[in-house]
Amino acid sequence: xxxxxxxxxxxxxxxxxxxxxxxxxxxxxxxxxxxxxxxxxxxxxxxxxxxxxxxxxxxxxxxxxxxxxxxxxxxxxxxxxxxxxxxxxxxxxxxxxxxxxxxxxxxxxxxxxxxxxxxxxxxxxxxxxxxx
Amino acid sequence: xxxxxxxxxxxxxxxxxxxxxxxxxxxxxxxxxxxxxxxxxxxxxxxxxxxxxxxxxxxxxxxxxxxxxxxxxxxxxxxxxxxxxxxxxxxxxxxxxxxxxxxxxxxxxxxxxxxxxxxxxxxxxxxxxxxx
DNA sequence: GTAAAATAGGACAAAATTAGACCTAAATAG
DNA sequence: CTATTTAGGTCTAATTTTGTCCTATTTTAC
Numbered sequence: 001x002x003x004x005x006x007x008x009x010x011x012x013x014x015x016x017x018x019x020x021x022x023x024x025x026x027x028x029x030x031x032x033x034x035x036x037x038x039x040x041x042x043x044x045x046x047x048x049x050x051x052x053x054x055x056x057x058x059x060x061x062x063x064x065x066x067x068x069x070x071x072x073x074x075x076x077x078x079x080x081x082x083x084x085x086x087x088x089x090x091x092x093x094x095x096x097x098x099x100x101x102x103x104x105x106x107x108x109x110x111x112x113x114x115x116x117x118x119x120x121x122x123x124x125x126x127x128x129x130x131x132x
Numbered sequence: 133x134x135x136x137x138x139x140x141x142x143x144x145x146x147x148x149x150x151x152x153x154x155x156x157x158x159x160x161x162x163x164x165x166x167x168x169x170x171x172x173x174x175x176x177x178x179x180x181x182x183x184x185x186x187x188x189x190x191x192x193x194x195x196x197x198x199x200x201x202x203x204x205x206x207x208x209x210x211x212x213x214x215x216x217x218x219x220x221x222x223x224x225x226x227x228x229x230x231x232x233x234x235x236x237x238x239x240x241x242x243x244x245x246x247x248x249x250x251x252x253x254x255x256x257x258x259x260x261x262x263x264x
Numbered sequence: 265g266t267a268a269a270a271t272a273g274g275a276c277a278a279a280a281t282t283a284g285a286c287c288t289a290a291a292t293a294g
Numbered sequence: 295c296t297a298t299t300t301a302g303g304t305c306t307a308a309t310t311t312t313g314t315c316c317t318a319t320t321t322t323a324c
Contacts, residue, residue, distance in 0.1 A: 002221040002222060002223045002224040003135040003221070003222050003223070004222055004223040004224070004244070005281095005282070005283090006224070006282075006283070007282075007283075009223060009224070009225065012240060013240065016239075016240060028299085028300070028301095029300080029301080030300090039283080039284060039285085040284095040285095041283095041284060041285055041286075042283060042284050042285085044300095044301070044302080045283090045284080045302090045303085047301085048301080048302065048303080051301090051302095058300085058301060058302090059291085059300085059301085060289085060290050060291050060292085060299080060300050060301050060302090061290065061291030061292045061293090061298090061299060061300055061301085062291070062292045062293060062298070062299050062300075063291090063292075063293095063299085063300090064290095064291070064292085064299075064300050064301070065300075065301090066301085077243075077244075085133075085282095086133065089133070089134040089135070090134060090135050090136055091134045091135070091136040091141060092133065092134040092136070092138070092141070093141065107262075107263050107264065108144060108145065108148060108263045111258055111262060111263055112136070112209075115251075115254045115255065115258065118250070118254055119247075119251055119254075122247045122250055122251075123247065126243055126247065130239075130243060131239050131240045131243055132239065133281080137311070137312090138311075138312070139311080139312075160269095160270070160271090161270090161271080162270095171312080171313060171314085172314095173313065173314055173315075174312065174313050174314085176271075176272085177273090177312095177313085179271090180271085180272065180273075183271090183272090190270090190271055190272080191270085191271080191320085191321080192269085192270055192271045192272080192319070192320040192321055193268090193269060193270055193271080193319090193320050193321025193322055194268070194269045194270065194321060194322040194323070195269080195270080195321080195322070196269075196270045196271065196320080196321070196322090197270075197271085198271085
C-alpha cells in the first residue's frame, strides 16, 4: 500500500505546485485541487495542518488563499510527512516503548532502528526544490 | 503509525523465535503465540501465507507444526514484508502506474523511487539471522 | 477404524485508520 | 450591511487492518 499515504502525497504535490511559482504567490484551494486532481475538501483539511505547522500561511476572504512561508529548499519531504501523517517510523515498536516489554535489549528493535535512521536521512535531505 | 504493520511484525518475531532453534524443529502455533504474545488465530492466518510462499512448511496431525524451510541467513526482512503485507513501496504511485497520469516524467516519482530503492536494499540485506 | 491432535481455509466481525463531505466563521468588496 | 469569497472545524463514510469462528483435512496413536 505504501508508506506515503494519500494525504501526504496530496500535500507534496500541492506544495510542489506552489513552489514552482514566485514566493508569496497566493493559491486558493479550489485551483490547486482542480489542477492536481485532489478532492477539494480533503486538501483543505490537509492545508489546515500545514498552516498550523508554519510551512504555509493563509488569508481569508476575497483575494485570500494559501502561500508558502518557507523557502522550497528548506522544506524536506520528511517534514511534510511528519506534519501530515505523523512521525516517520518503520515500526510501531520503535516509536512506542510499551508495545513490547523487551524494548532496550531487543535485537529486532535495534536493527530496525538503524534502517529507520537511514530512511529518515534520505527523506530529510530531499527538499521540495528538488521536485520541481 | 509505522510502515511495518502488526501482521509482519508478528511474522518477524515468530520466525525469529523459530530461527533460534536447530533447523527442522517443529513449532505449533499455540506455543509461538503464547511465547510471543500474539493472538493465536491471527498468527495461524499469517503462517498460512508464509507456508504458501515457501519460507516455512507445515505438517498436520499429531506431532505436526510449522518448521523453517529456508536458512535464517537466507530470509530477509524484505522477503517477509513482501509476503505478509505486499510489495515494499514508499508511495502508491510508484507501484500503480495509473494513479497519476504524468508517471514517467514525474520528478516526484523519480525522487521517491531512488529513496525506495535504497530502502529496499537496506531491508534486503538484513536477514533473520541478524535478529537473534 | 476410531479418536485425538494438529493445521488449512474461508466466511465473518470488530476496531482502527484514512479519506472525504458538510456546515460554520471570517474577511472583503460593493 | 449584504453578498461573496475563502478558510476553519466537526462530523461521517469508506477502507483497511486485525482478529475470530467454524468446518474440513491430514496424521498419528491406540
